Amino acid sequence: MNTAAAAKQNLTRIEAVKFEDFLSKYPPGEVQAITNLGISRSPNSTPILIKPRLKLHCPNSICSGVRFFDSYQTKKVPLSEKWARIFLHYSCANCRTHSKIYAIMARWNTDIDEGEAIKVGEWPPFGPKVSARVISILGENKDLFLMGRRSEVQGLGIGALAYYRKVIENQKDLIIDEIIRVVRRTGTSETHIEKLKSAKMENAFKDAVELIGDALPQALLINGYNPLALMDQAISKGSYVDNDIDALKLATALRRILSELAERVVRALEDQTDLDEAVNFILQHD
Ligand SMILES: [Zn+2]
Numbered sequence: 001m002n003t004a005a006a007a008k009q010n011l012t013r014i015e016a017v018k019f020e021d022f023l024s025k026y027p028p029g030e031v032q033a034i035t036n037l038g039i040s041r042s043p044n045s046t047p048i049l050i051k052p053r054l055k056l057h058c059p060n061s062i063c064s065g066v067r068f069f070d071s072y073q074t075k076k077v078p079l080s081e082k083w084a085r086i087f088l089h090y091s092c093a094n095c096r097t098h099s100k101i102y103a104i105m106a107r108w109n110t111d112i113d114e115g116e117a118i119k120v121g122e123w124p125p126f127g128p129k130v131s132a133r134v135i136s137i138l139g140e141n142k143d144l145f146l147m148g149r150r151s152e153v154q155g156l157g158i159g160a161l162a163y164y165r166k167v168i169e170n171q172k173d174l175i176i177d178e179i180i181r182v183v184r185r186t187g188t189s190e191t192h193i194e195k196l197k198s199a200k201m202e203n204a205f206k207d208a209v210e211l212i213g214d215a216l217p218q219a220l221l222i223n224g225y226n227p228l229a230l231m232d233q234a235i236s237k238g239s240y241v242d243n244d245i246d247a248l249k250l251a252t253a254l255r256r257i258l259s260e261l262a263e264r265v266v267r268a269l270e271d272q273t274d275l276d277e278a279v280n281f282i283l284q285h286d
Contacts (some may be wrong), residue, residue, distance in 0.1 A: 016114060020052040021103055021108065023088070027126050027154045028119040037115025038079045038108060047108050047115070049077035051088060056100060058092040068093040069100060079108035079115060117178045128153055130259075137262035139174050141167045142267045152255065157248030161238045164254045168231055169205050175228070176200045176208065179220065185272040186217050206232055219268040220261065227261040 016033035017026070023091045026032065051071035058067040068088040079084055088102040098148030103120040119126075127150045138145050148163030168175075180196050192215040199215075200206040210231045216226050241247045 018052075019050065019115075019117075020054055022117060022119070023104075024054050024056055025053070026119060027150070028121050031116055031118050031182070033109075033112075034106075034115040035115050037106060037117060046078045046080065049079055049086065049106060050192045053093075054090060054100075056090075056092075058095060058098045058217075060092065060095045063092060063098070064095050067095075077106075079106060081107060083107045083118075085120075090187045111120065126153075127149065131263070132260045133266040137171070137175060137178060137258075138167065139171060141170045148251070148255065152248065152251055155244060155248060157244035157246065157251055158241070160251035161241070161247045161254065164251055164258070165235050165238065166237070168254070172205050172208055173200050175261070176212075179216065182217055182265055182268045183215075183221060185232060185269060186219065191215075205235070210215060217268070219271075220264050222257060222260055222264075227257050227264075230257050 016035045019034045019036050022032055022034055036050060036052070038049050040047045049058050051073065054069040056067055056069045057065065058069075069095050071090050073089055077084065083105045084107065086106055088103050088104065090102070092098040100122065100269065102122045105120060106115060106117040106236055108114075117173040127146055130146065130149060134145075134273050135142055140173060144163050145167045148160045148167065151157075151159035176196055176199055180193055183192050195212055195215040197213040202208040202211060209226075209228045212226070212228060214226070218230070222228065222230065231254055234250050234257070238247060238250045238254075241250060
């Protein structure tokens with residue numbers, strides 16, 4: 001086996017990724033082999049960095065969804081054995097106003113005839129999209145939740161679990177308030193509202209959950225279970241976990257349940273508003 005082939009075999013243990021995936025889906029900080037970092041005009045010429053089209057979420061109100069992002073930089077960036085520091089500017093191809101900037105270091109590894117890159121940083125910062133409905137239930141703990149989300153995508157389970165636990169404990173009162181709104185709007189019994197109000201007085205999330213018991217409207221149950229009790233169980237299990245892998249599973253479960261609860265609260269309130277409008281419409285046109 002020649003040197004290039006041996007080196008390539010050595011490197012393929014870390015799987016090479018597409019440049020567009022590296023930019024849009026990978027967190028900063030790790031060296032990554034890239035399958036399509038550069039392109040050479042002829043076999044012996046210097047490879048030139050490519051700027052692939054990306055699919056990213058555009059928060060602009062006219063887009064508000066996944067859109068194509070292109071780099072409009074025309075300057076050619078040659079890749080050599082030496083690490084080069086590169087800024088990549090991208091703009092949403094739809095609205096042309098929202099941009100994304102990446103700072104990367106890149107080189108061409110001639111031993112394996114393939115590119116390598118490290119993401120130094122990006123702006124707006126790396127992190128998966130969190131729905132507006134979830135943000136609405138997070139209040140001033142939104143940033144803690146987003147840090148949890150970033151820890152989660154980087155596999156830092158213990159960190160993610162700690163962030164989510166803090167968010168849930170801090171947001172206990174607001175979450176219960178939102179549930180009370182749903183109970184009021186859907187006309188469930190007054191005793192349920194009293195139970196929920198007294199749960200708010202409890203300092204510990206666990207005690208509040210025990211007090212609430214079955215006082216949750218049907219529309220908020222997840223697979224028939226009280227989501228607050230599920231989150232409480234995940235938090236309790238999390239206090240015995242001492243490794244990132246298990247903590248990550250619990251953190252992901254915790255985040256999913258919290259997100260689903262937020263979605264259901266908003267949906268229940270919206271459905272009720274639609275129903276109110278329908279009833280009013282019929283009554284007015286009687
Ligand atoms: Zn846009």
